[in-house]
Amino acid sequence: MTVAYDLYGAKDLGLLSAKVNVERVLGEAFEERDSSYQGGIYYMLGGGDAESFVIKLNVDPFDGDAVEQDYPDYKVLLYINATDRSSALEEVMRQAGFKLLRHEVF
Template sequence: MAAYDLYGFKGVAVLEAKSKVEERLSFSFEERESFYQGGRYYKFGGGESESFVLKGNIDPFDGEPVEQKFPDFPILLYVDVTLRSEEIKSLLGADFYLLRHELFD
């Protein structure tokens, strides 16, 4: 079963979170720009395989948090279609809080 996980990072600098994720998971994000994603965001992977998106928790349309249940986390890390949820959680460490864990067939 593939997992879709959401992590929150309490630091205010997305570049700090980016560096930590890249170091701990041994990959490099690609910087992207999208109004829909709230401006600058970072992506690794995609398609039908495991992917990661790192972005701010601000909705560009109304200025409210994208994840309204988690307004105390200014930085979000989405981990989609992963088969190694527990491994990623362990590698990310205590700086990243698992906010949501969903399983899909």
């Protein structure tokens, strides 16, 4: 089984609208969380050793720069971690307004 870690970005969505879009296409509800490490409010689904999703702003809370410095034009980031359905999720995330920025397989 191939496990992938994917990064998606959205240029034209706000944090809340990104969450609503992803919830709609996945049919799952995200949990709101707050962490200075994640830059304030962010949204999470899943976790532990299983597949997980994190939606957050692309702003480093300490210096204001982009968290993902290779993609400063993307306001909202979506991390999909430890997934074995990367290909299927890419089309679904496109429907939610996200573009695949990075795909890593381990």
